[in-house]
Amino acid sequence: MPRQRFLQARPFLALGLVVVAWLIVPLVVKSLARVSFYEFQAPALLSASYLRDLQEYWALRVQSKDELIAAGRDIAHTNARYELGIRENESLRAEVERLERLLTLPVRAGHRYEIARVARRDFSIWWQQLWIRKGTNHGIPVGAPVVYTGGVVGRVREVHATTAVVDLISSPNIRLAATFAGDNRPVAYLGVANPRFANPRGRVEFVPGDITADAREPAQLVTSGLGGVFPPGLFIGRIQKLTIGPDGQFKEGEVILDDRLSSLSEVAVLVPIDDL
């Protein structure tokens, strides 16, 4: 009888031992175990990503030459526009540097762009994150901003040897300092749990009362540059409706993010030049 009772209680004894062991084990051991398990699965993650790229390559190989020529022509038009933009950007940058020297202003932190392929997208109700195929081996720091052609993607949350995890701006644990385009007053952007059958969403708070937005003329939300993480002026999303917040002083509203965030295959990590 005592043996039978012991056998029945054994699972709970085991559970108690595991809980006590987990409480006693130092945090460094838990973190080491976590990193070890992450790195254990990283090669499989990267292999699946490379296989997808190979699949896309062979899919393109079977396209006709006419289709490829037409696609190349479209890309050439886009490249021409971007090249003009780059030249304009360079002249503006040179002007900014000249004015900074003239007025002895503090120099803005520069960034270099580290292009990274997306290895995996993981969007659940609890998190919205990407795995990218670059890590500490490529100089990616924790907290680095991540962008794409449409604006802000998010922020690097974890960095490992060959991969990094990026929190999307639609992720519930993202907070950004933002401003409305054409206005320099700071507002707060935060990610929220995203609804079904809709574009990715965020939320904007502490909006001054004189700012308006509607469906015909949505307001554009951009990064403010405060905090020094994100450069100023990067597009975040559009706001179609602002309502008075619970405090009665500021407005708040829903930020509609670009739906291309759901299908990103390549992003750019802004690595601060000071960190090189």
Next chain:
Amino acid sequence: MRRVDYRWLVAFGGSFVFLLLVGQANHYLTDTPLIGGTFHFFLTGLPVAFAALRLSLGQGLAATLATAMLAEAGMPFAPGTLLLPATACLCLTHAMRVNFNRLNPSSAITAALAINAVLMIALTAVSGPFAWGGAWPRMLVDFLISEAAVAALTGWFFSAQIALLGMFGFNLETELRESP
């Protein structure tokens, strides 16, 4: 010389491949223009259910600890967020399995559904107020499709794990280990 019983490692290997495939499915489901949104499968309860019903306590505990640490390695939560609920589910199911026929497929499905639901509730509770509010419809849909997937895949997963263990010389169907 006593043979080292590493069946927990084989079960963990099968769980690793399974979770990898689920992750790939979730990746492709992030961009689903036909159904207008993203879906996310959470199926970590299946490996835990297999370990609870088909392995001994020690072997099941080792397999579950490894599987849970693997699953939570990429999550934005503190270590142990998934590990402790998974261990609790394993131990509770192991204690209760004397009361039902654990080899019965319906028992496997019931246990997998319950364990998966508990793990999803645990993650939702830990994620705090951010995941609540207006996200209830999405949460409910993800919960239902995950449970439906668990019910549909339990038989296949259990068979695959048993076959994998059989390849390494661990024939669960015929050998008798610790009771029951």
